[in-house]
Amino acid sequence: MSVACIVVAAGRGERLGEERPKAFVEVGGRPLVWHALQAAARSARVSYVVVVAPGGFEGDPALSGADAVVPGGATRQHSVANGLAALPPETGVVLIHDAARCLAPPSLFDDVAAEVLAGYDAVIPGLAVVDTLKVVDGAGRVTATPDRSQLRAVQTPQGFARAVIDRAHAAAVERGDTDAPDDASLVERLGLPVHVVAGHADAFKVTRPQDLLLASTVLARRAAAV
Numbered sequence: 001m002s003v004a005c006i007v008v009a010a011g012r013g014e015r016l017g018e019e020r021p022k023a024f025v026e027v028g029g030r031p032l033v034w035h036a037l038q039a040a041a042r043s044a045r046v047s048y049v050v051v052v053a054p055g056g057f058e059g060d061p062a063l064s065g066a067d068a069v070v071p072g073g074a075t076r077q078h079s080v081a082n083g084l085a086a087l088p089p090e091t092g093v094v095l096i097h098d099a100a101r102c103l104a105p106p107s108l109f110d111d112v113a114a115e116v117l118a119g120y121d122a123v124i125p126g127l128a129v130v131d132t133l134k135v136v137d138g139a140g141r142v143t144a145t146p147d148r149s150q151l152r153a154v155q156t157p158q159g160f161a162r163a164v165i166d167r168a169h170a171a172a173v174e175r176g177d178t179d180a181p182d183d184a185s186l187v188e189r190l191g192l193p194v195h196v197v198a199g200h201a202d203a204f205k206v207t208r209p210q211d212l213l214l215a216s217t218v219l220a221r222r223a224a225a226v
């Protein structure tokens with residue numbers, strides 16, 4: 001079955017605070033989206049990659065390895081929908097990946113795709129959380145302390161049977177949802193199970209300035225290992 005990957009790269013990156021869109025900020029001399037695209041393309045399972053790009057960046061040389069480039073939308077959910085609309089008809093499995101998780105290794109794409117190919121409709125990588133989390137009300141009062149052993153910090157790539165993710169996004173549009181936190185949450189809304197596999201420490205999301213320092217360190221470690 002054919003596996004395609006959508007790399008969403010159309011966000012502004014407000015929390016990073018750089019001039020240019022976050023996916024085009026460089027680490028190790030290359031834009032974040034270039035690293036993400038390389039990892040997707042190096043996965044043994046992925047045969048087609050669509051990048052969802054911010055306005056004005058569709059022709060950027062960093063995207064030359066993509067099979068297709070489409071424009072982004074106002075929210076991540078809209079950007080993913082644009083990517084879904086651009087998939088070739090033969091696509092049976094869809095991986096959806098954040099350009100911001102630029103150092104997720106190819107093996108993570110392989111692992112997620114393998115589980116979908118094995119029959120799961122929705123597969124997401126997750127890591128145990130390292131902080132104690134609190135539920136807090138509008139007045140800043142703690143209302144609960146969830147059992148940490150049941151929580152996971154989830155990453156991308158998230159993988160789906162194509163028919164399921166198409167249906168999940170169509171249902172979101174019907175409900176009027178526009179800004180889902182992730183794609184798996186839309187599958188959850190259909191009442192379908194979502195399967196969690198082991199995430200990877202390198203699949204962290206570049207969100208704030210200090211994350212760029214971590215990304216540089218990871219790249220240096222990889223360069224030293226070869």
Ligand SMILES: Nc1ccn([C@@H]2O[C@H](COP(=O)(O)OP(=O)(O)OP(=O)(O)O)[C@@H](O)[C@H]2O)c(=O)n1
Nearest residue numbers: 008009010011012013014015075076079099100
């Ligand atoms: N309209 C949007 C918003 C986000 N994304 C992508 O979704 C991924 C995860 O989003 P996030 O890390 O929150 O990126 P931004 O929305 O750019 O960050 P911020 O919230 O700080 O502005 C990123 O790869 C981002 O480019 C997108 O393609 N289209």
Ligand SMILES: C[C@](O)(CO)[C@H](O)COP(=O)(O)O
Nearest residue numbers: 076098154155156181182205
């Ligand atoms: C999709 C995601 O990366 C899974 O952890 C995350 O939900 C994106 O969140 P953001 O609000 O766009 O940073």
